[in-house]
Amino acid sequence: MTDGPAKQASLAPDSTRLLVIRHGETAWNRERRWQGHLDIDLNARGAVQAASLGPALAHEPLDAVYASDLQRARKTAEGMSHGRGxxxxxxxxxRERAFGAFEGMLHGEVEAADPAGYARWRAHDLDYGPPGGETLADFHRRVLDAVTAIARRHLGQVVAIVTHGGVLDCLYRAASGAPMHGPRTADLLNAAINRLEYAGGRLHLVSWGEAEHLAGLALDEIDRA
Incomplete structure (x- = not known):
């Protein structure tokens, strides 16, 4: 999904342009295994996706790069920032949402072990948190506070943020005005380029899901849930 933005449009001094990017693919993405805060590395395809971001953004201004401290995001960010100094x-x-006891499990295993909890997760129940994990409401609050702080720190600038699928879902909903609960409607592709603007104290959606640089290598987040 993309609205074909004018990538070099002028930026107001009281706004921040954000390029928000999901990390490259991991083996656990392919296996449908819950990662959460576990520090899983990129697989070979994910490394290629990360390397493709630098050339894709080579002709765009970029003032700062932020990333989750988990290595799948950090290595994707390093591939993108290579050569820019x-x-x-x-x-x-x-970071991704903390899934507590479910981290490391396959989706099918979680559904079998806790069908009621799995159904609440798929329904985007704001009050639900896996055992030892975050509620969706707490996760949304963490993500929006972090991204808003970055945006305010870099007014008048362009910032890239490399993060995780669940984080992108939070940001898409906030920027598009979609409710924070219920099924998602946006693709969360590995290493695709998504554009937001922070202005007037809130996030605004510019474009979503630019994946031409990936040549069909992008994998969507698990399910539309």
Missing amino acids: LPVHLDPAL
Whole structure:
């Protein structure tokens, strides 16, 4: 999904342009295994996806790069920032949602072990948290606080944020005005480029799901749930 933005349009001094990017693919993405806060590395395809981001953004201004401190996000950010001389600022608040006891399990295993909890997760129940994990409401609050702080720190600039599928879902909903609960409607593709603008104290959707640089290599987040 993309609205074909004018990528070099002028930026107001009281707004921030955000390029928000999901990390490259991991083996656990392919296996339908819950990662959460577990520190899983990119697979070979994910490394290729990460390397493709630098050339895709080579002709665009970029003032700062932030990433989750989990290596799948950090390595994707490093691939994108290579050659620009920009450090990657690591922020644990950009991590995926904490799934507690479900981390490391396959989706089918979670559904079999806790069908009621799995159904609440798929329904995007704001009050539901896996055992030892975050509620969706707490996760949304963490993500939006972190991204808003980054945007305010870089008014008048362009910032890339490399993070996780669940984080992108939060940001898409906030920027598009979609409710924070219920089924999702946006693709969450590995290493696709998604554009937001922070202005007037809130996020605005510019475009979503630019994946031409991936040549069909992108994998969507598990299910539309």
